[in-house]
Amino acid sequence: MKKIIIPVDFSQQSEYALETAAALAKKHNSELIVMHMLELSESIFSSSSSDKNEETAFMLLVTNKKFESFLDKPYLEGITVTPMIKNHKVLKEVDEIAKEIDVDLIVMGSRGHNDYDGVLLGSNTEKVVRHSEIPLLVVKSKPETIDFENIVIATDFSADSASAAKVAIKLLSDLSKKITLLHINLPNAHFLSTDEIEEKASKFLKETNLENLKDGIVLISDYNVEEAILGYADKHNMDAIGMITEGRTGLSHLFGGSISEDLVNHSTLPVFTFKK
CATH class of the missing domain: 3.40.50.620 (HUPs)
Structure with a gap:
């Protein structure tokens, strides 16, 4: 595995995915691409160009600060880690991005949900499962081992x-x-x-x-x-x-x-x- 992509929202589940991917990367000498999709408000698409630029710049600043602390982990030492920020949140695009940069595996964290939620609401991970043509690994807890x-x-x-x-x-x-x-x-x-x-x-x-x-x-x-x-x-x-x-x-x-x-x-x- 040369490249592994991890879509993150900076949650605990995302950290489980990051730590799992890090263990895989060390074993296979892989690069990690840690991707976050900005959750821009719907109103921005009908606002002026200056408003769009201002909100996007603010969101990028906040996200970069989150990345600094999120990626400051001892288990990432010695691994090539590339942060990636996208300006929108369309989960099916995870697969498109993964194919563009020739990724071998997607690793995602998930909380799962009950049956009622699953019928109507689904989850971000579900959407990636549904659309991804790249192999996907879903984890829900801190990895004890990847062997x-x-x-x-x-x-x-x-x-x-x-x-x-x-x-x-x-x-x-x-x-x-x-x-x-x-x-x-x-x-x-x-x-x-x-x-x-x-x-x-x-x-x-x-x-x-x-x-x-x-x-x-x-x-x-x-x-x-x-x-x-x-x-x-x-x-x-x-x-x-x-x-x-x-x-x-x-x-x-x-x-x-x-x-x-x-x-x-x-x-x-x-x-x-x-x-x-």
Whole structure:
């Protein structure tokens, strides 16, 4: 990993993300780009040019002062850290910026939220999960270690997830000693027999050149994908969870929801997401 970007709002959760990214940077000799998006008021867009310049200048001054204290951390010593300030707050642009500067990983902190909040309000992290084509790591607590012993990656072994799976395995293999591919067999229209799942998994591994992971496949049956992943991770003492996301938007997202976003909200473990 050459570059890691951390979108921050100077909260405690942002500091968890920064410390996690710093540990990764030291291990992989990576540069950290710490980005803050200014929360300019809506009224400024209808004000005069001089008013815009004045408010923007004030916000930049405040943000630079916050950066000084926020980046004054002993765990950042010896790491190349580049602060970045953007003049607007559109979370989907995190991915656009990450692609422009050739970032390998986005690291974000998140508080998560309850089910009611999730239906109507969502969260900044959710929006990045939804839009990002760059691998994303979401953390909710101070990192104890980034030397993950065991990571479980949920997969449906579908053809359209093959490229994302390759990216996931390549990145996570550098971070973990053991990777488990978890498939959840759902009832009704999604149900597959054991032979059908094994055949699908075998074809998937062969097409993605990941046949070395054949012994790391776990097949379980459940009624709910999110609960199955969280339950498996807890029962088997996983250190992190990986998830291939659909990145749905619009009405299909609003009414259908997103397993990846729900998982990010409710998991206490670090969660990696990779968009198909």
